[in-house]
Amino acid sequence: MFDGTIWFLIIGLTIVHGSNWVWQCEDGYCKRESGQTERDGYSALKLCQLVCSNYLNIWPYPTGAVKSSKELVNINTKSIIFHYNGPTETVAYLTEITKYFEGHLKKDEPFSCEENLYNLKITFTPLCKEITSNLETNESYTLTLDSIGNEVNVNIIAPTVFGVRHGLETLSQILVSHNDDGSKCLSTLSNVQITDQPKYPHRGLLIDTARNYLSVDTIKKQIDGMAASKLNVLHWHLTDSQSFPFVSVRLPNMTKYGAYSSKKIYTPENIKDLIQYAEYRGIRIIIEIDGPSHAGMGWQWGPEAGLGDLAVCINKQPWRSFCVQPPCGQLNPVNEKLYIILRNLYSDITDISPDRRMFHMGGDEVFIPCWNSTPEILKHLRGKPLNEKTYLDLWAGYQRKNLDAYDTAIGHKNTSIVVWTSHLTQPEFIKNYLPNDRYIIQTWVPESDNDLITDLIKLGYKLIVSTKDRWYLDHGFWGTTNYYKWKTVYENPIYEKYTKAILGGEVCMWGELVDDSNIDSRIWPRAAAAAERMWSDPVTTADYAQTRFFAHRERLIERKISAEAVVPQWCAENEGECHSYL
Ligand SMILES: *[C@@H]1O[C@H](CO)[C@@H](O)[C@H](O)[C@H]1NC(C)=O
Ligand SMILES: *[C@@H]1O[C@H](CO)[C@@H](O)[C@H](O)[C@H]1NC(C)=O
Ligand SMILES: *[C@@H]1O[C@H](CO)[C@@H](O)[C@H](O)[C@H]1NC(C)=O
Numbered sequence: 001m002f003d004g005t006i007w008f009l010i011i012g013l014t015i016v017h018g019s020n021w022v023w024q025c026e027d028g029y030c031k032r033e034s035g036q037t038e039r040d041g042y043s044a045l046k047l048c049q050l051v052c053s054n055y056l057n058i059w060p061y062p063t064g065a066v067k068s069s070k071e072l073v074n075i076n077t078k079s080i081i082f083h084y085n086g087p088t089e090t091v092a093y094l095t096e097i098t099k100y101f102e103g104h105l106k107k108d109e110p111f112s113c114e115e116n117l118y119n120l121k122i123t124f125t126p127l128c129k130e131i132t133s134n135l136e137t138n139e140s141y142t143l144t145l146d147s148i149g150n151e152v153n154v155n156i157i158a159p160t161v162f163g164v165r166h167g168l169e170t171l172s173q174i175l176v177s178h179n180d181d182g183s184k185c186l187s188t189l190s191n192v193q194i195t196d197q198p199k200y201p202h203r204g205l206l207i208d209t210a211r212n213y214l215s216v217d218t219i220k221k222q223i224d225g226m227a228a229s230k231l232n233v234l235h236w237h238l239t240d241s242q243s244f245p246f247v248s249v250r251l252p253n254m255t256k257y258g259a260y261s262s263k264k265i266y267t268p269e270n271i272k273d274l275i276q277y278a279e280y281r282g283i284r285i286i287i288e289i290d291g292p293s294h295a296g297m298g299w300q301w302g303p304e305a306g307l308g309d310l311a312v313c314i315n316k317q318p319w320r321s322f323c324v325q326p327p328c329g330q331l332n333p334v335n336e337k338l339y340i341i342l343r344n345l346y347s348d349i350t351d352i353s354p355d356r357r358m359f360h361m362g363g364d365e366v367f368i369p370c371w372n373s374t375p376e377i378l379k380h381l382r383g384k385p386l387n388e389k390t391y392l393d394l395w396a397g398y399q400r401k402n403l404d405a406y407d408t409a410i411g412h413k414n415t416s417i418v419v420w421t422s423h424l425t426q427p428e429f430i431k432n433y434l435p436n437d438r439y440i441i442q443t444w445v446p447e448s449d450n451d452l453i454t455d456l457i458k459l460g461y462k463l464i465v466s467t468k469d470r471w472y473l474d475h476g477f478w479g480t481t482n483y484y485k486w487k488t489v490y491e492n493p494i495y496e497k498y499t500k501a502i503l504g505g506e507v508c509m510w511g512e513l514v515d516d517s518n519i520d521s522r523i524w525p526r527a528a529a530a531a532e533r534m535w536s537d538p539v540t541t542a543d544y545a546q547t548r549f550f551a552h553r554e555r556l557i558e559r560k561i562s563a564e565a566v567v568p569q570w571c572a573e574n575e576g577e578c579h580s581y582l
Helices: 006-011 045-052 088-105 161-174 216-229 253-258 268-279 337-352 375-380 388-410 427-433 450-458 486-490 519-523 526-535 542-558 569-573
Strands: 021-026 029-034 066-068 072-084 117-126 141-148 151-158 176-180 183-189 192-196 202-208 233-237 284-291 358-362 416-420 439-443 462-465 502-509
Touching: 021 045, 029 045, 045 072, 045 176, 045 183, 045 542, 072 088, 088 117, 088 161, 117 161, 141 161, 151 161, 161 192, 161 216, 202 216, 202 526, 216 233, 216 268, 216 519, 216 526, 216 542, 233 358, 233 502, 268 284, 268 337, 284 337, 337 388, 358 388, 388 416, 388 427, 427 450, 439 450, 450 462, 486 526, 486 542, 502 519, 502 526, 526 542, 542 569
Parallel strands: 072 117, 117 151, 202 233, 202 502, 233 284, 284 358, 358 416, 416 439, 439 462, 462 502
Antiparallel strands: 021 029, 066 192, 072 183, 141 151, 141 192, 176 183
């Protein structure tokens, strides 16, 4: 009943000057043609794509059934009604996501489309009252859209508000605003049914605010990009040896000694604001305080305060002898006062976010020659052989006390602790040191190092995978590293091989060479390619996804995220004509 001709009746296109091109849907591609010819077409590429592209042009594509008509209808933007149907606890959340959704619709100039307008009624039905998310949160949703009389009725039903949010995001992607001959219209399809849920529960982006500071607004923009792409974890690498921007109320010296300036800091209010902002976009923030390595600035004040050295090798030169990156610094595992300081620091963090279910303790790139050259530590180890086992024991002892400090601060032992793969997490050592019911391992090995992943899974660990030679977005700008094109990011094969033990993954934007000025384009749209890998886990290649991907990049631009260009506009507008060019 829906053949490709009905839409002519509905939007009745007339093409005049200023609108040179129209698009025809042919063999699954939108082909651009001159609007002066006899044949009419869609007046905007994205209108054509809504009808013509796979999965209604949705990014990431839904994993369940997608059914739709090919008939377009125009929405009366002055008559959009929301109806909340669910536990009262969810109303505040739903009100917020409604505002966010409306923000996306009412861009630029007002809508002026006047013909055959439909009123839009959107009903949200979350079935549970929970309004915070974790690994077990059910993010599924069903979306149905029906046109009856002059009404378009949308129903989004989901176990949780997070599923409702994803459904609303999907809806915003199939509501297309476009200019027809000077009048702005909002159009959608007359009938749609979608069921959808993610393949992986942990779909993350790492940002690093220690190498270079990022403003709160810049972080919010990344959250917006994540929300548009249904990523759900912002991993915040908050501190490192270069700077300590986290304002600890109990330990004001940390930023006094560690922040780049009194402006380049994050107050508890900033962080609470970001956590809330993210939650309304379906995203949880996981904070990382890296240690024992990657700790220097901020930790210098111990001796003067009568606490001894909290960290050692701080700024020590020549740096290559004491760390992997300047400035050096590593926490002092033999100073018992360190653990009191850590406990206070963690109390400040759990005060900000008391229901925390996951916390990241870093643990990467511990540099033994630093400890090995520190008299206080050598004194402590006197009588023991200075071999690998002794240093691993020392490191693991630090980790045990560090964990105790965290558990004491939060008042229970229920938080999952994430650490990076390191010497300590090698399959031959890890079982002695890190219990698999407490620790989640984030792997950052290259794709070729599959064995480590297999081995850790066999040992019963749950993993977050950040394939270094595909998902390290900082690569390609330093040393011998390569830049990974969006297709390389998209086609990460790790996920095809394993399932349950892999919780998901994270693309990592290490901060050495990015700040407010360029981070958008370094992250986007490549992080969105990873987002589809983690949500949909496609068996198809990037070529099959590319027209949708190009369209999603435009969507990010519309949302004020400076996502880099991935193709000449001509290729985006002439689908199928630039195969294997980029
Ligand atoms: C989420 O809930 C939906 C609807 O009840 C169900 O079909 C689906 O299996 C659930 N997903 C998970 C991962 O439990
Ligand atoms: C902060 O550091 C100074 C040394 O610069 C020290 O005297 C003071 O006790 C420290 N403050 C706190 C609250 O630990
Ligand atoms: C910790 O987990 C246990 C077992 O699942 C649960 O009974 C307890 O309520 C949890 N405690 C907190 C504070 O979350």
